Amino acid sequence: MRYWLIKSEPDVFSYEDLEKAPKKTTCWDSVRNSSARNFMRDGMKKGDLAFYYHSNADPSAIVGICEIVREGYPDPTSWDPSHDYFDPKSDPDMPTWYMVDVKAVKAFRTPVPLQQVKDDPALADMALVKVGRLSVVPVTPDEWAHVCALGGV
Incomplete structure (x- = not known):
């Protein structure tokens, strides 16, 4: 199993x-x-777990856990001209964009704010801090365990 963070x-x-x-x-x-x-x-597999992160919030924080319940498959919103994320270069025969299905597992008792993650030496190398702009990033098993403890799960 792998661990992730989605925003x-x-x-x-x-x-x-x-x-x-x-x-x-x-x-x-x-x-x-x-x-x-x-x-x-390519990376997310059925059964993997992900932190659910609220971005652009006050405060931005990790707020819960979800499970990957369907592995990557083509994202049809890229072919829908009425959709905000339509991509005219995407082709249904050779998809550019993919998505997964996620299921809520457990909300954190205590959300873990971004500033707390940044201030915690055990999380200094976390992709959330190092590669902050990506909406999907991997999380190491040690980071996973530490954040779960901080969140009360």
Whole structure:
């Protein structure tokens, strides 16, 4: 099993929205960064776990855990001209963009704010800190255990 961190702005789709989704599950679509796409297409496997991170929030924080319940598959929003993340260069026969399905597992009792992550020496090399702009990043097993303890799960 591998561990990940996925980001969403809470006013777009919050962890609470995920918990309210049918079967607490949704597709994780509209990612338009090739590195994040590669993680979803090639790295994420069914059963992997991911931190759910609220970005552009006050404060930005890791707020829960979700599970990858469907491995990477083509993201049809890239072919939909009415969608905000339409990509005219994407081709259904040779998809450019991928998505995964995620399911809510557990909300943190105590959200872990970005500043706390940045200030914690045990998390100094975490991709959330080092590669802050990606919407999907890997998390090491040690980082996973440490953040889970901080979040009370």
